[in-house]
Amino acid sequence: MKLEHQIGKHVQHVLDLPDSKISPQDNLIEYGLHSLAIMRLVDIFEKEYEAKLSYIDFAMAPSIEDWVKIIDDTKESKTKKLIDFPTPYVNLSEMQYAHWVGRQGENVSSHLYIEFAGKYLNIEKLQQAYRQLLQCHPMLSVSIAQGQQSIQKLTETGIRINDLTKVDEIKVSEFLAQQRQNMTHQKLDIESGQVIDVRVTVLPNQHHVLHIDTDMSAIDPQSCFILIQHLSDLYSENEKDLLFMSNKSSVPYFEYIQAKDKQLEQQKKYDEKWWKSRLENISDIPALPYIAEGLRDQPNLFTREAFSFNASDTQVLVNIASEYNILVELICLTLFAETVALWSSENQFRLNLPFFSREKYGTCTDQEISHMVGDFSNMCLLDIHAKAGEKFSESLSRIKQSLEEVYLHSTYTGVEVLRDLSKYHQQLETAPIVFTSGLNYGEIISNQVQKHFGQPIWCISQGSKVDLDVQVALINEKLVINWDIRKNAFQQKVIPEMFKYYISRIQSFILDKEKIHSIPEYILPTPHTLLNEDELNLPFKGEHYSVIHGLDTCCPCWVIGYLGIQVSEENLYKFDPSDLINIHGQYWYKTTHQAYFNDQKDICVVSELNPQIKRNGYWLNPNDIAEKIAVHPAIQKVKLFPITKGEKNTLVALLVCALDESLSYTNLLSIYTACLNTQALQPEQSYIVSEDEIDQVNTENIEVLLAKKIPIESQKDISALEKVIYFMMCSVIGISTEQEDDINIDFFEYGGDSLLATHLIAVIQKYFKDSGLTIVDIFSQRTVCNIAHIIEENLPNTAHKIASVFLQVMEGKK
Incomplete structure (x- = not known):
């Protein structure tokens, strides 16, 4: 009873429930227990009871009664100290954990x-x-x-x-x-x-x-x-x-981190509430001309762009910043934000801003902290709202204010905010565009280092889920700009053009400090070729066409905007002035047709022949996904249609194939797993149609056709293996298993996160040993159906037998 009481007190403290009466049998998930709280509690229990504990065990049995048994059993089996040399295991910091999960x-x-x-x-x-x-x-x-x-x-x-x-x-x-x-x-x-x-x-x-x-x-x-x-x-x-x-x-370092966590505990609770109250207002990732994950060639190939300003130009920039009482890094950040805005099809987006904090916590001395090596990094999500016709000084002021505000609430880390955001939007949220400043640390490489070891000639970083990492730093009194790039994450020529534009903006600022009071001039090519003109219900035809950006300028190549038609002076009277945009002295009418320039500067209109769907911040062409599915020999024809219902984009696949003993619904769905290596590409609904139906279907009659059909996903029989994986997934996430089994349940959409993914792997491996399942599979496959399919492939002779026994045990307990 004493142990039960002690554990209950710790639970109330960590979950901030001082007045709640929690019985030993209660499911703690219902009281707000989450993965980070489990980690915190297990850390407390390990110290207090001198026992080596696994947070997986605690996650799978979330009640005080179960936890008492786990601790008692562990204490009885303990015969010696956990680790003789030199330290016991301690939990990772949030950023460390993010790096580790990304690696997996x-x-x-x-x-x-x-x-x-x-x-x-x-x-x-x-x-x-x-x-x-x-x-x-x-x-x-x-x-x-x-x-x-x-x-x-x-x-x-x-x-x-x-x-x-x-x-x-x-x-x-x-x-x-x-x-x-x-x-x-x-x-x-x-x-x-x-x-x-x-x-x-x-x-x-x-x-x-x-x-x-x-x-x-x-x-x-x-x-x-x-x-x-x-x-x-x-x-x-x-x-x-x-x-x-x-x-x-x-x-x-371990002492420092533990002292820091303890000292900031109350502030972190306050910051957590602040961020959670703002989740619906956090913008999406920049809608840059990406190539979506799963469609990239050599997806983990990195390269870089770099530029070094001379010492004289750097000093000019420092003097300008001093004159206006701002930091050079704020100038660089704002210019970068404006660069991203120009190449983004959306004017509002979020940036990932890492920073490093070495404030004094615990008993560590200033000398120890300054010499210490470890992970002191954090990151914040900074919302950018670019506006047409805004002066640079106005943009600078807004970003400065936003930056100060998010830094004030940074004890709740950006990693945790992304985790909350994923649950809120029921999809895996990332922050792939990063801006890192080292300017406030002075010279990052001393003269002494260069005297002994030589000149720095190459520097590059990699990061999981990072497509572009921009770094600004000071080396030998020179401002150095590094862009580390996931090479095949972007359309051709996009990054070199962005980088060239960014450097030119900094240079123009150095040449004329009055630029701070001016509206940026976007000097971009204005091509006038239109492809597939006959396919459009244009209001009228003009001599020249362009693609218009939300910033009231022409779009760079690959950026999705709106088709613009140049209006001659004699036709101006036909239009409401509010419908016209003046770009470099020319009037343009912005149609409702979305379009973009390709790298040949031809205009490509988004249409049924060239559709686009936005998922997780990435623009996808369903035709590209259809090509990957069509590779499978069992599928004769395939068409994909994006269907929008409210704010939800659904991808529907129409398939022409003959079902027989060798091609069941189960096998057909597993084709997606084989052809599409990431869940982001997989259609939500799939339908078998005839060849005539697929030839005649279009965006106007697709809804009529689907009303007569039943999705393949709802016709598939649920196997014992899928029932077991469904049970395990629900148990780890902490949701009820009483409802009907759903093999299409998505781990991340139903509340799973990176930490719980490691729990799920451990639970599955406990029963399905040698299944070969890794955390990579949880991130890429995500659904019960897909995960079960991988286990079945790796354990063809035993997976279903193990699952059957597991179900018999579960049914016997009921």
């Missing part, structure tokens, strides 16, 4: 890779400095697995040396290019404690390239530059302020 779900590691080129490097001295560095920073041997972290016993790890002193120039270039490619895209073995990789390529004539790669799940970008500085300090034997770190018996 997308097969991309969030990491930062840097190269330095120099001369006269003492390799032996560097090796010794590196060994000391590992001793000074416990986080350089942290193991991150199953959503938790611990410091492993330090194994002897040195710097890898590539000796190319006897190699000719061509082979040197080839090797360095391949090395850059490999390390730009590598995944360090963080489960085994590899979170940093340092290599030196020794070149002829005493030249060298130093390669440094750090994983952000353990070392944030700011910590990476601290590490590089510390390596330089140790190399130069200037370690008096650093080596004290190696004498610590604990892990300062």
Whole structure:
């Protein structure tokens, strides 16, 4: 009874229910229990009862009565300390967890890779400095697995040396290019404690390239530059302020994070309410000319654009910012927001703004905090509302105000806001456009580092669910702009054109500070070719056509806007002036037809032959999805139609195929899993139609046809395996299983999140061992039907037998 009472008190505290009477048998989900609360409670129980506990067990049995049994059983089986060396497992921070989940779900590691080129490097001295560095920073041997972290016993790890002193120039270039490619895209073995990789390529004539790669799940970008500085300090034997770190018996970073969480607990509750009250007002991701996930060639290939302003121009920008009492980073951010707005088909969107906080918490000293390595990163979602005809100063002021407001409520992290947003919209929400500023940290690479290691010649970062990461920083008194790009996430030429425009906007600001009071001039091409003109119920035909942006200018290539027709002066009287737009002295009438320029600057009108549907912020052409489905030999013809009902976009597939014993409804639905490698591409409803019907159907009569048909999804028999997966999914999410089994239940739409996805994997693997199911499958397949299909494929002889036994046990309990 004492343990039951203690657990009840902790539950009331964490769920903020001081006056609620919770019985031991109550389902805590009904009292607001969620994944983060489970993590917090398990952490408390581990410390208080000195027991190694699994939050999966607690998530699967969410009652005080069950939790008492779990803790009692664990305490009885405990015979020795959890981990003798050197630390027990502790939970990851929100950003660490996001990096870890992204690595599982997308097969991309969030990491930062840097190269330095120099001369006269003492390799032996560097090796010794590196060994000391590992001793000074416990986080350089942290193991991150199953959503938790611990410091492993330090194994002897040195710097890898590539000796190319006897190699000719061509082979040197080839090797360095391949090395850059490999390390730009590598995944360090963080489960085994590899979170940093340092290599030196020794070149002829005493030249060298130093390669440094750090994983952000353990070392944030700011910590990476601290590490590089510390390596330089140790190399130069200037370690008096650093080596004290190696004498610590604990892990300062772990202590710091735990103290921070405790100290900010009340503020975080307040910030959580603030963000949750604003979920409906958070804008979508920028509607840039993306290629949707699932349709990208080599989806994890990254590249970069870079530009460095000279020291003189940089100083001019600093002086302008000082004169107007603003920060240079605010100027750069606002100009970037305006650049994104021009290439976005929507004027309102959100940006992802990471930042790093090293404020003092707990007993850690200022010296310890400034030397500490770990994850101090956070991110906030910044809403941008671009307006036509707005002066730059007005845009600057609004963004500054919004920025200050979100920073005030940042103890509830952007990762948590995205999680709430996903539940609110019943779809997986991301923040793929990132703006990171390092300007308020001064020079990010010191003269001492460059003296010892050489000039920085390459820097690139990767991140899961990140398509564009913009960084602004100061190196050698020069403003440096880096764009790290998921290369095949955008239509051709989009990013180079955006980057060129962004740099030109900064340059124009440097040349004329009065630009702060002016309306931006969008100098863009105005093509006048119209494709498929005969297919449109144009109000009239003009001599020239264009695509009109919401900012009352012409759209760049691939940006979806509205078809505009130039109006001559003699025809102006025919129009209401409010229907006309003046662009560079010419009047344009904006029709209701959506259109875009392709990269040949031809106008493509969105029509039945060239349809578009917006999903998760991405524009999709259903014809592209139909092509992927049509690859399957069992399908003779396929057509996809986007159908809009209210704010919901539904994708409907019409299929011509013959059903027989070899092609059942079950097999037919699994074709989507095979052909479409992400749930975002999969149609919600599928119908079998005849060849005549598919040839005659169009957007006008599709509803009439569907009224006569029954979706395939509702005709499929539910297998024992699918019933078990349905039960497990509902149990992990915390929703009732009393309703009729729904094999199309989407894990994320019904309240699942990244943390619960790891729980679901653990539960499934417990019963269906060797099923091969990974968190990647949960993110990409998402539904009961799809997940069951993967298990069935990997365990063809045992999956259904296991499921049948599981159901018999469940039915016996009722």
